Amino acid sequence: MAPGAxxxxxxxxxxxxxxxxxxxxxxxxxLAPVDLKIAPGEFVTLVGESGCGKSTLLxxxxxxxxxxxxxxxxxxxxxxxxxxxxxxxxxxxRLFPWMTTEQNVAFGCAxxxxxxxxxxxxxxxxxxxxxxxxxKAYPYQLSGGMQQRAAIARALVARPRVLLxxxxxxxxxxxTRVRMQQEIxxxxxxxxxxxxxxxxxxxxxxxxxxxVLVMGPxxxxxxxxxxxxxxRPRDRNGAAFAKLRQKIQxxxx
Amino acid sequence: MxxxxxxxxxxxxxxxxxxxxxxxxxxWQTACDRSWFESSYLPSPRAIAGSFSSMLLSGxxxxxxxxxxxxxxRGFALGAGAGTLLGFSMGLFPRLEKALSLxxxxxxPIPTIAWVPALILWMGIGESSKVTVIAVGSFWPVLLSxxxxxxxxxxxxxxxxxxxxxxxWTLLTxxxxxxxxxxxxxxxxxxMGIAWASVVGAELIAASSGIGYLIMYAREVSQPDxxxxxxxxxxxxxxxxxxxxxxAERKLLAWHxxxx
Numbered sequence: 001m002a003p004g005a006x007x008x009x010x011x012x013x014x015x016x017x018x019x020x021x022x023x024x025x026x027x028x029x030x031l032a033p034v035d036l037k038i039a040p041g042e043f044v045t046l047v048g049e050s051g052c053g054k055s056t057l058l059x060x061x062x063x064x065x066x067x068x069x070x071x072x073x074x075x076x077x078x079x080x081x082x083x084x085x086x087x088x089x090x091x092x093x094r095l096f097p098w099m100t101t102e103q104n105v106a107f108g109c110a111x112x113x114x115x116x117x118x119x120x121x122x123x124x125x126x127x128x129x130x131x132x133x134x135x136k137a138y139p140y141q142l143s144g145g146m147q148q149r150a151a152i153a154r155a156l157v158a159r160p161r162v163l164l165x166x167x168x169x170x171x172x173x174x175x176t177r178v179r180m181q182q183e184i185x186x187x188x189x190x191x192x193x194x195x196x197x198x199x200x201x202x203x204x205x206x207x208x209x210x211x212v213l214v215m216g217p218x219x220x221x222x223x224x225x226x227x228x229x230x231x232r233p234r235d236r237n238g239a240a241f242a243k244l245r246q247k248i249q250x251x252x253x
Numbered sequence: 254m255x256x257x258x259x260x261x262x263x264x265x266x267x268x269x270x271x272x273x274x275x276x277x278x279x280x281w282q283t284a285c286d287r288s289w290f291e292s293s294y295l296p297s298p299r300a301i302a303g304s305f306s307s308m309l310l311s312g313x314x315x316x317x318x319x320x321x322x323x324x325x326x327r328g329f330a331l332g333a334g335a336g337t338l339l340g341f342s343m344g345l346f347p348r349l350e351k352a353l354s355l356x357x358x359x360x361x362p363i364p365t366i367a368w369v370p371a372l373i374l375w376m377g378i379g380e381s382s383k384v385t386v387i388a389v390g391s392f393w394p395v396l397l398s399x400x401x402x403x404x405x406x407x408x409x410x411x412x413x414x415x416x417x418x419x420x421x422w423t424l425l426t427x428x429x430x431x432x433x434x435x436x437x438x439x440x441x442x443x444x445m446g447i448a449w450a451s452v453v454g455a456e457l458i459a460a461s462s463g464i465g466y467l468i469m470y471a472r473e474v475s476q477p478d479x480x481x482x483x484x485x486x487x488x489x490x491x492x493x494x495x496x497x498x499x500x501a502e503r504k505l506l507a508w509h510x511x512x513x
Contacts, residue, residue: 062416063415063416064412064415064416082415082416082418083418084417084418086416087416088416090409090412090413092409094409094410094412094413096410096413096427096428096431096432097508097509098431098432098434098506098508098509099431099508107413107417107427108417110418111418111419111420111423138507138508139508140508154417158417
């Protein structure tokens, strides 16, 4: 595939997916059966407090963990294990400290990609995330925000059809976080892929998602689904935004 | 030095590490000048330095050093190579580690020198028994550090490789190996130190050349200054080798500096 060619976004479908952990104190229900449909190209956000199972749901979708039961489909194809159709951005940048920014991003390229094509893809994605000029820098020489940009680029060069983001901006300072939220929207528009972002920040969920899923704990389950019809960029101080925020807050407080 | 004090007494760098050795040498020299010790028991630093430089100039010292160094390099290459391979294998395959755990636990506490008589019996008095002693000595620390290096690869990094669907070879060469490198280098430094100590031990027992032989021979002919020249040469060479390894580590592991 030529670098820069659009990848068709994929839809996700979950049927009765649940997860139970065996612990010393007996089985622990981490996730109650979830039914969920995400349309191709949709940006869905998942908001909930820590320990509500939202990260578990994302890790199941990534293939990092196996569901105890239920089925997950990507465009009608049943999923098991990891593959390049689903990219993942973790809360920590998880860059390899022994590689430069460029090498870290190139690590995302599918095995067997021709060197020249890989170099071109890497260059394009470093530009997309605003890291041109930092190709030769090591992770410790980058700020937290820049490290996370590199991690996003690494996930993107594999050309996933769905990008899963696990509290990607949770460790960043408030100002950088808002800037990164604007960036991820820009990337979503440019790459036209399906995105599912997990967060504990209600405003973040509301500013980004076409739809906000509200999760509650013990066992983790989706308690509310909230379509957000406001056009982007969204005014966080507007009345409509505040009303949606109130609706979500009512679930928690 | 505490901040705020006026005038630095010690310049950073070489002054502080040199201070105590120089004071000790000064005390030693004074003690010899005032005949606190018998010079046939403890020659003065000046006398030792004189023998050192004349043996260096005549090529005698270098001849012995070269023999010992060659043994060390051959033994270390063998021992560290085997330790790296087996350590990595044990780290990658927990069943192998378990299968070998009792054996390694039993063999590891045996001091290297304890093997010398047995190795001479099996391999004769030639080079191979000495090289093997060194190989055994450097094998253990390298084995342990390689194993520890593989074990301590952060699970976060392994998940990244899983999500990106990397094959085992890529995982090994681009994630596990570089991640284990700092630990491995520590093992190499310790192993080299033990290798250098082992060669002298082996030469003290049975050899007709090398620094250990030089020391033993000097004792037999009652030349305490030559004896101590040998001892000093061991220390200086060991320091130099460690400095070389540290430099190599800094160069190869530049990325590791900025880490906690």
